[in-house]
Amino acid sequence: MPRNLKDHILQTASELFYRHGIKATGIDTIVKASGIAKMSLYKYYPSKDALVLAYLQTSADCMRNRILTGINDKNFNPQEKILAIFAVFDEMVASPDFRGCPFINAAVEYADVDGPIQQAAADFYREFCHLLTDLARQAGYSEPEELSTQLSILLAGATTREQIHKGSGAMRSAYKVAETLLKINSAEKALTVSGKTPLNRVEINKF
Amino acid sequence: MPRNLKDHILQTASELFYRHGIKATGIDTIVKASGIAKMSLYKYYPSKDALVLAYLQTSADCMRNRILTGINDKNFNPQEKILAIFAVFDEMVASPDFRGCPFINAAVEYADVDGPIQQAAADFYREFCHLLTDLARQAGYSEPEELSTQLSILLAGATTREQIHKGSGAMRSAYKVAETLLKINSAEKALTVSGKTPLNRVEINKF
DNA sequence: GTGTCAATAGACAGATCTGTCTGTTTCGTC
DNA sequence: GACGAAACAGACAGATCTGTCTATTGACAC
Secondary structure, eight states: OOSSHHHHHHHHHHHHHHHHOSTTSOHHHHHHHHTOOHHHHHHHOSSHHHHHHHHHHHHHHHHHHHHHHHHHSSOOOHHHHHHHHHHHHHHHHHSTTOOSOHHHHHHHHTOSOOSHHHHHHHHHHHHHHHHHHHHHHHTTOSOHHHHHHHHHHHHHHHHHHHHHSTTOOHHHHHHHHHHHHHHHHHHHHHHHHTSSOOOOOOOOOOO | OOSSHHHHHHHHHHHHHHHHOSTTOOHHHHHHHHTOOHHHHHHHOSSHHHHHHHHHHHHHHHHHHHHHHHHHSSOOOHHHHHHHHHHHHHHHHHSTTOOSOHHHHHHHHTOSOOSHHHHHHHHHHHHHHHHHHHHHHHTTOSOHHHHHHHHHHHHHHHHHHHHHSTTOOHHHHHHHHHHHHHHHHHHHHHHHHTSSOOOOOOOOOOO
8 A cells, every 4th residue: 555655665664763762673674574676675765775775764753743733732841841742751651562762772773883873862852952952941940951861861761661561650740850850840940039939830631 | 820710711802802892702712812712612601691691690790899899999979979979980980991881882782682781781870779769868868769769860871971982081070960960869868857957978089 | 642521613504684576466557 | 558656575695693603812720
């Protein structure tokens, strides 16, 4: 059912790369699974590395979409948006197909290569932290970069833990910690600015 | 300089596995790097998988040693021991040879294999969480398992982040969060038990 | 010296992987 | 029906990987 051959190849390859790992997925496996000819694959993707890069690209697009949809659909304030990101991640790890973060996995598989694949993985991570920092800044926190680092650590750690022990509920634990951090930093910031503790407006409570 | 041939092979293999990845390290590479004959390797380790398992075993031993040394040397109380674990991890990620957690990396490389390698990785993680839970219980926290989950998330997340972006100081951020969590949960526990807030005894401040 | 045994050196088999090449088939357009 | 481009089918080269095999070296006990 390939509406577009190039996309069909990429989609099949992406599923296999994510499920079994990149190095464990050979070209012949992709060719057989997608039911296309090997020459067609090499026509659209001149090498396996090119295909892997495209896979990481679409993974980044997909992730970005899910996150932005999750935080922009309802009219959340910045603080609520941050917590909504944890809800998006909780959905992700709950999927039966979940097998960790594609970027971290790729970075691990291409250990010593300081090439485009490592770069792509690091780039997405950087972009993601940037989003968190922006939200923290918009929410008015005094140390947005430190806070976003802490939040990204929680997300990466819970993702990893769910990868090793599926269904451990790690993302919900991470959510609780994030809630705490937002409350505390919010209070600190308010104290330094206005001298009194603001209301706690974090009441999404998806969990 | 092989005092013991078997150990020498394992040590060389371990360094290569950790630095370049397991699948990226071939038997011939190990043979050349260690300066031994291939038959010697297969005499002591009947397959590459056996060598990988031994690698994970020694990694676990090494990690366990460092952690236990870090928390048992001085006479820390349980709360201080928990924070001392973060100090040990901060030392680890600061090493120029640091390239992430060997167990997580192995689990990622052997994605779909539900065999002994995945098992060994999951086992260490479980054992480690157990230690954290015990310490949390000894410290008297009301929800030791939830707390240990949160702490392990912080450690795994900071380890991952340092792997992707070396020298980002993620472990110190994780340390700060851990400190906060210990304070807060300590207060909660004390309130439920005695009705008043205890002194904050966490004053290691290695950072 | 001689026998024994661990270790070496390196060829080898068989499998697998990436990437190329050669035909053949299919299908839309004229 | 005829043409041409796209896709298929699969053999093939060359590299690499695991694991085995043979022949040789070297050291130590007797």
